[in-house]
Amino acid sequence: MDKVRSPLFYVGDKYKLMPQLSTMFPTEINTFYDVFVGGGSVSLNTQAKHYQFNDFDSNIMALHEYLLGHTQDLDAFLADMYERIDKYGLTHSEVRVHPQLAKFKEQYKKTYFAKLNKNSYMKLRDEYNQDKSQIALLYLLLVYGFNHMTRFNASGLFNLPVGNVDWNKNVTRALKHYGDFATINQPQLFNEDFEEFIKSREYQPGDFVYLDPPYLITASAYNQSWGEEEELRLYATIDWLTNQGVQWGLSNVVDHKGRHNDILNSWMVPYDVHEISSNYISRFDNTIKDSKEVYVTNVSTKI
Numbered sequence: 001m002d003k004v005r006s007p008l009f010y011v012g013d014k015y016k017l018m019p020q021l022s023t024m025f026p027t028e029i030n031t032f033y034d035v036f037v038g039g040g041s042v043s044l045n046t047q048a049k050h051y052q053f054n055d056f057d058s059n060i061m062a063l064h065e066y067l068l069g070h071t072q073d074l075d076a077f078l079a080d081m082y083e084r085i086d087k088y089g090l091t092h093s094e095v096r097v098h099p100q101l102a103k104f105k106e107q108y109k110k111t112y113f114a115k116l117n118k119n120s121y122m123k124l125r126d127e128y129n130q131d132k133s134q135i136a137l138l139y140l141l142l143v144y145g146f147n148h149m150t151r152f153n154a155s156g157l158f159n160l161p162v163g164n165v166d167w168n169k170n171v172t173r174a175l176k177h178y179g180d181f182a183t184i185n186q187p188q189l190f191n192e193d194f195e196e197f198i199k200s201r202e203y204q205p206g207d208f209v210y211l212d213p214p215y216l217i218t219a220s221a222y223n224q225s226w227g228e229e230e231e232l233r234l235y236a237t238i239d240w241l242t243n244q245g246v247q248w249g250l251s252n253v254v255d256h257k258g259r260h261n262d263i264l265n266s267w268m269v270p271y272d273v274h275e276i277s278s279n280y281i282s283r284f285d286n287t288i289k290d291s292k293e294v295y296v297t298n299v300s301t302k303i
């Protein structure tokens, strides 16, 4: 199976690591519990009979709910999105080259889409902030926003600036995969804290719990609410799963740019630990040798 991207283009998604991770997952999975689902790229690239998506970020879960409900009739969904793109006057490079694009590319080397879309994007952002039940607008903000992210200020207003991105064929392709996945698998959605979610499931033989929490020692927007207390609570919850005889796998980072996760390092000793060729490899970052990414599991794997 070719790996596919999530149309949420989530920062820190596991899309690139899937060829490594999936070889260590159980070969037959009954229900796949994606406890920290984010954009859902692990579920989208994993075969199972049933799926449950959970994340405590209610905006992410609202986007999943919206996409699950709409991408199954992809043509209608795209027609609606394209109409909105035209209404706001956003660029749409999948369909047409903007007449000013060449000139803007020359003038603004790395910000040409951002410059072209800024006013339209601000209009879209204002309209969304006036009525945040318009999840279609939130999805458009994610497509055109900085790094395809979502971010809200303390008063709950979406406050991310425009990005140097637009709706291209990769967005449509990712939506098609998501729609196909939704049609076949009908995942169930949950918006709970991980411990509450994990402890309230009724596990069956063949079930598998996958955990991709925020990493204690790396920098990311969703790491802000994560500290040592959450880290300890996570490992106690995973030990609880082990005692229940439930299969699980955890992605995490032990060392990163001189920081060490000692809690993880000592907790993982009795389990199977596999080193992963890191997500953090970057041709711009020569400190990369300091990063050690791991996959820890209680499922005995063949490799």
Ligand SMILES: C[S@@+](CC[C@H](N)C(=O)[O-])C[C@H]1O[C@@H](n2cnc3c(N)ncnc32)[C@H](O)[C@@H]1O
Pocket (backbone or CB within 6 Å): 010, 012, 013, 014, 015, 035, 036, 037, 038, 039, 040, 041, 042, 054, 055, 056, 057, 060, 192, 193, 194, 195, 212, 213, 214, 215, 222, 225, 226
């Ligand atoms: C590393 S990201 C997951 C990325 C995901 N595997 C993907 O491929 O897109 C971690 C996620 O954990 C979520 N999260 C943070 N604290 C949580 C908690 N206490 N309970 C459940 N989810 C939480 C964040 O909202 C974030 O989406």
